[in-house]
Amino acid sequence: GENVEQHPSTLSVQEGDSAVIKCTYSDSASNYFPWYKQELGKRPQLIIDIRSNVGEKKDQRIAVTLNKTAKHFSLHITETQPEDSAVYFCAARERQGSTLGRLYFGRGTQLTVWP
Amino acid sequence: GAVVSQHPSRVICKSGTSVKIECRSLDFQATTMFWYRQFPKQSLMLMATSNEGSKATYEQGVEKDKFLINHASLTLSTLTVTSAHPEDSSFYICSARERQSGVTGPQHFGDGTRLSIL
Numbered sequence: 001g002e003n004v005e006q007h008p009s010t011l012s013v014q015e016g017d018s019a020v021i022k023c024t025y026s027d028s029a030s031n032y033f034p035w036y037k038q039e040l041g042k043r044p045q046l047i048i049d050i051r052s053n054v055g056e057k058k059d060q061r062i063a064v065t066l067n068k069t070a071k072h073f074s075l076h077i078t079e080t081q082p083e084d085s086a087v088y089f090c091a092a093r094e095r096q097g098s099t100l101g102r103l104y105f106g107r108g109t110q111l112t113v114w115p
Numbered sequence: 116g117a118v119v120s121q122h123p124s125r126v127i128c129k130s131g132t133s134v135k136i137e138c139r140s141l142d143f144q145a146t147t148m149f150w151y152r153q154f155p156k157q158s159l160m161l162m163a164t165s166n167e168g169s170k171a172t173y174e175q176g177v178e179k180d181k182f183l184i185n186h187a188s189l190t191l192s193t194l195t196v197t198s199a200h201p202e203d204s205s206f207y208i209c210s211a212r213e214r215q216s217g218v219t220g221p222q223h224f225g226d227g228t229r230l231s232i233l
Contacts, residue, residue, distance in 0.1 A: 032219065034221060034222070036224075041227075041229075042227075043119075043208065043224040043227055044208070044224045046222070046223060089158065093219070096219045100147070100164045100172060101147070101212070101219050103161070103210075105158045108157075108158050
């Protein structure tokens with residue numbers, strides 16, 4: 001099955017700085033890569049996603065890049081704010097068809113933004 | 116936006132009790148729903164995948180007789196933890212995948228259910 005590695009496990013930045021979280025995946029057939037933000041005791045919230053036919057996607061201060069050849073994708077948050085503090089999970093979805101299209105998650109990154 | 120409603124949010128009960136958790140997609144149809152378990156400060160562990168009208172597919176190591184899943188309609192899936200014991204205490208989260216034309220839709224999560232077995 002798919003194996004998703006995520007780094008770093010913790011990340012502390014000063015308000016206004018950028019934050020980058022990186023993930024790798026093992027199954028070259030995976031074709032969809034979402035990022036979720038989870039605040040303590042709350043649901044994971046989809047913040048951005050990218051499909052395998054696209055190399056980069058941006059939504060205001062958040063961007064995701066995908067390198068299919070190297071099988072890695074990254075989340076970039078610019079101009080960080082204290083409210084960005086949360087746990088961020090990357091995920092890779094197995095290609096639907098002969099499989100269930102399950103999401104496999106990384107272990108998460110605790111991002112702390114200091115004011 | 117797509118909303119997934121999960122109830123109850125918190126359950127505290129005695130050992131041996133069966134607990135039922137509901138997961139509803141409120142404004143979209145979900146042909147597939149997923150049930151996850153999350154331990155403190157850990158990632159989401161997939162327990163099972165359910166498709167509307169068919170039996171759930173359980174991940175390796177998850178007891179299907181312990182965790183009963185029913186996906187009776189395109190908007191409702193339920194997870195029943197049967198004869199719950201303290202080791203079943205955890206945060207259970209459901210997720211529903213949007214039905215979209217031509218592509219596999221994104222997954223949206225419920226608020227989770229914190230289950231505590233005394």
